[in-house]
Amino acid sequence: MSENEEQVSHLLLQASDLERTVEFYSEIVGFDVTERTDFGDGRPLVKLHVGMGLTELPDERADSGQAVEHIAFEISDIDGLVESLREHDVEIDDGPKETIYGTSVYFFDPDGNRIECHD
Template identity: 30%
Template sequence: MTIHPETRVGHVHLKVADLDRAIAFYSGILGFEVTQRYGAQAAFLSAGGYHHHLGLNTWESRGSTPPPAGHTGLYHTAFLFPDRKALGQVLKRLADAGWPLDGAADHGVSEAVYLTDPDGNGVELYRDRAEADWPRAPDGTLAMTNSRLDVAAIIAEAD
């Protein structure tokens, strides 16, 4: 049995220690729009007017520390951008804010950068290549890569 192929991940909820700090990152730097806020307890953010793609809350985590390394939990949340220019725009905002990147890779099927949010949650920002451009082995199977990504070249396409 398999899941229906049109199934999509609708939204992600993150426990955060400081709601204003999390909003400053996800809205102020990444550019998500705050669609609703419940005082100092929760906020919902979206891209393009959807009710929410991202929920942030302090219900069980206000003032908490991130989980220690080596424990189970969310590895990262991945945000898909529609094209290289849109990815470059958010990378420029991160650079302007002095926000460090943890890594960057050209996977053949996509270009991705990795960073950590203020609460220690992993974040992937990426754009997919057209499926016709995906690398394939001689037998036609997908042959993803993990090559160096030129982040500066993507930022240059932001304008």
């Protein structure tokens, strides 16, 4: 991974009231809704033009207040990252697998934030 090739790809926020949150970001903040779809697990997904997605906050995460579902980074060497994660005994939560972004791998940082890296 060389300098300037990696970048934040997208942010997925979980909302306790999805439509209220969509209204806030679209009507008040001024972000455009570019797509409404569903995840494979059935949760609704609202994509905004700024690289942010909005979905429902699952009941099991509501008590913790964990609003950020994951932060995604676009990287140039997914295989090298997977190797590094394994060498450092970082548990891979999901992947590597093909997603709409390319090959993605999901894992948690030391504070429990879910991270996605894709090529």
